[in-house]
Amino acid sequence: MPTLAANATRMPRSGIRAVMDVAWTIPDVIGLHVGEPSFVTPDHVLDGARLALDRHETRYVPNAGILPLREAIAAKVATHNGITASPGQVVVSAGGMQALYLALAASVSRGDEVLVPDPGWPNFAMAVQLLQARPVRYPLRPENGFQPDPADLDRLVTARTRAMIVNSPSNPLGTVLTPAHAEALCRFADAYDLWLISDECYDAITFDVPHVSPAAWDEAGRVLSCFSFSKTYAMTGMRVGYLVAPPKVAAVTSIMQEPLLSCVNAPAQRAALAALSGGGDFVELMRRTYQERRDKAAALLDEAGIGYHLPHGAFYLWLDVRDRCGGDVTDWALRLLNAEHVAVAPGTAFGPAGAGWARVCLATKDAALLEGLRRLVEFRD
Incomplete structure (x- = not known):
């Protein structure tokens, strides 16, 4: 064998x-x-999928996702996340995890190092290792409110460091990046020429403070933002997420969809479109x-x-x-x-x-x- x-x-x-x-x-x-x-x-989300099934929308759709959904996502991130992006910068994925995997697969190679949070969602390190790269854990300390410390990050960067993953709101910590921290992380990525992969699966769920997206401070086209419908609309089993990326990255990751999954199933995409169209x-x-x-x-x-x-x-x-x-x-x-x-x-x-x-x-x-x-x-x- x-x-x-x-x-x-x-x-x-x-x-x-x-x-x-x-x-x-x-x-x-x-x-x-x-x-x-x-x-x-929610019923309006289920109705979106039902309508697609009634219309026999069960065939292949574009690798990057159906255009109406990508248009709606581009409008959503502009309104809620401060990210200016065209529909062509949106790639619909099979859940937030696949958006994250796309971002990593497009940005790191075998032997590269990726900074991952500790404590952090275990799938970050798992995905990095699956791509034959090396996860390097950066500490999130109670005395710092579990926010990233630039001094810790500086010490961990080597010639092999290629990307950094940030997660806000955080699983498992529930921390939310402040605008100052989000901007500082972008400048850190600029200083070391790193990709900044931002997992924002819980962006609609914050308490007392606003959610901020690092891409709002991206000046060099290096932030890859990953989102999900799963937690926001209780759609975990429908498996719809999305990657918002600079145009060249979005074009590459759209092509990458073909050997990975071809496309996210059409009824689930229609459900996601219905989710964005109502249900506030x-x-x-x-x-x-x-x-x-x-x-x-x-x-x-x-x-x-x-x-x-x-x-x-x-x-x-x-x-x-x-x-x-x-x-x-x-x-x-x-x-x-x-x-x-x-x-x-x-x-x-x-x-x-x-x-x-x-x-x-x-x-x-x-x-x-x-x-x-x-x-x-x-x-x-």
């Missing part, structure tokens, strides 16, 4: 799966470990609900004396369990799961800097979220 590719076999499995695999075997688990909206997909009340209701859950969870934890990082975006709470986990947060999470039937994501699933922390998903409905946190507070083994 031929050997498998080394870059495939050495790619680590997501640490969240260690909890998920056990959670599936336990009845009545309160799941606070998976980031999926508790809301159902749904997005605001969802955002407000997550903020209310955040505040209820914070009040419970404050009363219990458990530390956490208050999120200003996305729908996660970064929980400080350093005085509870005994050094191995994954083992602690599994003990919590078996004893209390509460599943949380261990912080080390998001990088070494996550040691002693756990991610709690606020997308879970109120009653389950608060009951799960009560059990966590009371858990002592």
Whole structure:
């Protein structure tokens, strides 16, 4: 039997799966470990897909996506993200993850280095390794509000550094870049001639502060912005995202779609178009609900004396369990799961800097979220 590719076999499995695999075997688990909206997909979005099916729109469409959707996306990013882009700069992808993969595949080669956040979504490092590049973790520290520190970044750049990934609002931290940080990251990328790949999957979900897109400060055509419909419109299974990139990058990534997936399925694209065409009340209701859950969870934890990082975006709470986990947060999470039937994501699933922390998903409905946190507070083994 031929050997498998080394870059495939050495790619680590997501640490969240260690909890998920056990959670599936336990009845009545309160799941606070998976980031999926508790809301159902809005009717107007489903109607967009139904109409496409009724019209038999089930054939191939352009690699970059249907023109009406790309036009609507270009209008959306101009209004909501401060990004001036033509429809030709938009490439529709199979979810935000594929937009990120497109951006990486177009910008890094074998042996290149990519700066990735720590703590950060594990798929960043996984995708970089799959492309035979090397992820280099840059720390996000509690004392800095989990914002990138230019001094840390400077120390990590080498002759092989090709790109940097930023994520705002952050999964797992819930941090949101300030305008000053976003501009500073663009200038950092300018100084070292790097691609800046910006994951903005949760751009519609912020609390108390506005979302800012680094591309609004892009002066050299080096920011590749990745977005998703999944979390904003509860469309996780429909798999529609998009990449907004400078014209030359968009042209290349559009061609890359052909061997990767040809095109995103037409009914899902029509659903995404319907999502952008209406449903503002749904997005605001969802955002407000997550903020209310955040505040209820914070009040419970404050009363219990458990530390956490208050999120200003996305729908996660970064929980400080350093005085509870005994050094191995994954083992602690599994003990919590078996004893209390509460599943949380261990912080080390998001990088070494996550040691002693756990991610709690606020997308879970109120009653389950608060009951799960009560059990966590009371858990002592």
